[in-house]
Structure formats: structure tokens, C-alpha cells
Amino acid sequence: VVLKRYLLTPGPTPVPDEVLLAGARGIVHHRSPEYSELFLRVLDGLRYVFQTENDILVFSASGTGAMESAVTNLASPGDRVLVASNGNFGRRWQELNETYGAQVTLLDYEWGQKVDPVDIAQALQADAGYVAVFCTQSETSTGVVNDIREIAKVVRPHRAVLVVDAVSGLGATDLRTDEWGVDVVVSGSQKALMTPPGLAFVSVSQEAWELNSRVRNPSYYVSWRESKKALEDPSPQMPWTPPVGVMLSLDKALQLIHEEGLEQVFRRHRILGKAAREAAKALGLELFSLDDPEATSVTAVWVPEGVDGSELTRVMMLTYGVTIAGGQGRVAGKIFRLGHCGYFGPFDIITAIASLEMALRDVGFESQLGAGVAAAQRVFLEEKTW
Ligand SMILES: *Cc1c(COP(=O)(O)O)cnc(C)c1O
Numbered sequence: 001v002v003l004k005r006y007l008l009t010p011g012p013t014p015v016p017d018e019v020l021l022a023g024a025r026g027i028v029h030h031r032s033p034e035y036s037e038l039f040l041r042v043l044d045g046l047r048y049v050f051q052t053e054n055d056i057l058v059f060s061a062s063g064t065g066a067m068e069s070a071v072t073n074l075a076s077p078g079d080r081v082l083v084a085s086n087g088n089f090g091r092r093w094q095e096l097n098e099t100y101g102a103q104v105t106l107l108d109y110e111w112g113q114k115v116d117p118v119d120i121a122q123a124l125q126a127d128a129g130y131v132a133v134f135c136t137q138s139e140t141s142t143g144v145v146n147d148i149r150e151i152a153k154v155v156r157p158h159r160a161v162l163v164v165d166a167v168s169g170l171g172a173t174d175l176r177t178d179e180w181g182v183d184v185v186v187s188g189s190q191k192a193l194m195t196p197p198g199l200a201f202v203s204v205s206q207e208a209w210e211l212n213s214r215v216r217n218p219s220y221y222v223s224w225r226e227s228k229k230a231l232e233d234p235s236p237q238m239p240w241t242p243p244v245g246v247m248l249s250l251d252k253a254l255q256l257i258h259e260e261g262l263e264q265v266f267r268r269h270r271i272l273g274k275a276a277r278e279a280a281k282a283l284g285l286e287l288f289s290l291d292d293p294e295a296t297s298v299t300a301v302w303v304p305e306g307v308d309g310s311e312l313t314r315v316m317m318l319t320y321g322v323t324i325a326g327g328q329g330r331v332a333g334k335i336f337r338l339g340h341c342g343y344f345g346p347f348d349i350i351t352a353i354a355s356l357e358m359a360l361r362d363v364g365f366e367s368q369l370g371a372g373v374a375a376a377q378r379v380f381l382e383e384k385t386w
Helices: 017-023 033-050 063-074 088-099 117-126 148-155 206-213 224-231 244-260 262-282 309-320 346-362 371-383
Strands: 055-060 080-085 103-108 130-136 161-165 184-188 199-204 298-302 335-339
Touching: 017 244, 033 055, 033 199, 033 244, 055 063, 055 224, 063 088, 063 130, 063 161, 063 184, 063 199, 063 206, 080 088, 080 117, 088 103, 088 130, 088 161, 103 117, 117 130, 117 148, 130 148, 148 161, 161 206, 199 206, 199 244, 206 224, 244 262, 262 298, 262 346, 262 371, 309 335, 309 346, 335 346, 346 371
Parallel strands: 080 103, 080 130, 130 161, 161 184
Antiparallel strands: 055 199, 184 199, 298 335
């Protein structure tokens, strides 16, 4: 039996054929003029997506590697840091900081809720000692997108630098690094950037470089200083061997994003998110995260009473070939997550919802066939273009 597969997870995400093909060629040597040209073009494309003129450092790593680089290159042992966490990836900031000996003050929110910028403002006002604030733009574990513009506004008057994990949000939701004053933005190749896994990025502001100049943590492979030195070489490069094929693919993907235009990319993601939420509601399911127009990367939904969540996602994958994500951490088995950041269009959502309707029946939940699909179709019909 040939089962056609559909990937609808919030990372890694589907990759357009032309992006895959761009990486399927002979190796370009990473210390050659041809590579420098490619790398410079990629950095330009990243500056467009990051909306910044700051340095962008590139690492051979998944997103967590770039997050770890931010912690080791900014926070020294004993330094006070503020972590605002509303899910699994916020907790990762806490764990990384604790691993390297920073003293963490945690603003801990219910999973599915948004970080409240007022709490960050109060914490910073009460204590001037924080060197950095860590938070997440798109909290992939819950589907919640935090308001980075407001968070940046409350952090700006203080000496602390703001570090944002935008691994699943960058390229799906607006993030104006320079205009909003976000010091450090972390992202990865394998989510909204429509590229295979393997590359991760951080943008670094002048204030973040100043903090870095005082840092006492050791760092070698992900040292920001080594990265910057290689960037400033007459032939800009990375200090160590990059995954050249992924870099070639990323070059193509960034070109596609530039051609679509960021505004349209964000608009398409808002429509995809809305269609997914309307479909879930029409099926009588309860959204796990907020019904928020900015929830553009992933839609998280409660598994209905009496249904085993892991069974539901298993049936979708094995019977219908549709791979979605279950819940992580404390909501494992209780929610499912439909990813739509990156290379997604209306018929990805419709496919996912159609298979969800069928799988729900298979596991004993009486959903009305076609109700979710129709709700998604109505959203796409209203919007007309995506
Ligand atoms: C995917 C993701 C990461 C990084 O995960 P990796 O598996 O290391 O790439 C970090 N933060 C968020 C919000 C993510 O979605």
C-alpha cells in the first residue's frame, strides 16, 4: 500500500521542491569565493526576515543550539536574569540559564496564556539587577504568540537586554527587531523559513555585544566572538564547517519569502491560523490556546473527553498519512497541535481537518463529517487570496 504522507507539524515543516533541489547539488567548499557570495546573500535575506541591521550570527545547530549560544554569551554565573515562560520553550530558557549558573527569576504563566508585559515591567522596576530578559515569541507548545512589541517597550528603559526565541515565529508573525528594539532574536531554519533542519541564527544588538564583552562563561563552538571574527573576514564565513546543502536551500527559501513579501507572508499565516481555529470550533472541539488573530504558527486544540490524544494522532498518521503533533510536557496526550508555519496553503489545512474528522470517528468521537472542512473553506472564501 502506498500511503501518501502529509507533514503538518510545527517543525520540521514541509519544504518547497525548489528549496530541496537547491540543496541537491555538489558541495560548495566553505572557504571559497563562491561560498562567500552565497553566505553574504543569505545574510542579506536573513536581515530582511529579521527586520534588522544588527549582526546576524549563523550556527550549525537546531534552534536550541542558538538559544544556548545566547545564554552562554550573555549571562555569567551568578548574573540575575528574568525568564517569562508560558510553555515548554519558555521553560527551556529557564533550564539553559540554570545550566550555566545564572540566577533565574521566573515569571511562570499557565500554559495557553500570554505573557503579560506589565509583569515584566513590574519585575524590572522592583529590581534593577537583571542583565537580561528571556522570552518566547511563538510558544510552539501551546500555539500562543506573545506580544513582543509591548514586551520590548517595557524592557527598553532598563539596562537588561531582551532575548526573544522566535524559532517558530520568525517569518510567520511580525517581529520588527530594530523598530521595536529587540536586542537578540533567535531562530532556526526548519520552521517558518521553509528549509530543512541544520542552521540556526541569532541577531545581536550593540547593547547585547556590550553585555557579551563582560561575560565570564566559557564558549567555543557557539562563541559569538568567533562568529563575529569570521563574519568580518574579507571573505565572510562561519568559523566551522556549515551544512552547505542546507545553506543553499536556505538561500532559495529566503528568495521565495522576499518574493512573496513579508506583509503577505504574515497575512497568509493569519488566514491559515483563523481557518484552523474556525474548523476546530465547528467540530465542537475546544481551543487550547487563545482564539487570537496573531496565533499564526500553530493551532493547539484540546483532545475531547474520552479520547486518547496519542491514539488520535497515531490514527491520523498511520491510517491517513497525516502527521500532526501531540502535546508536550504537562499537556502530553491532552492536546493536539496543527502546525502551519512556513510552506502552507489552504489545502494543507483542509487536508488536515478532513483527516482529523475521519480519525475522530475512528476513535469514537461523533464529529460531523465535513463541518470543520466547511468552516475552513468559508474562511478561505472570505479572504479570496492568500
Ligand atoms: C522548535 C523550537 C525551538 C528549537 O527546537 P530545536 O529542536 O532545537 O530546533 C525553540 N523554540 C521554539 C519556540 C521552537 O518552536
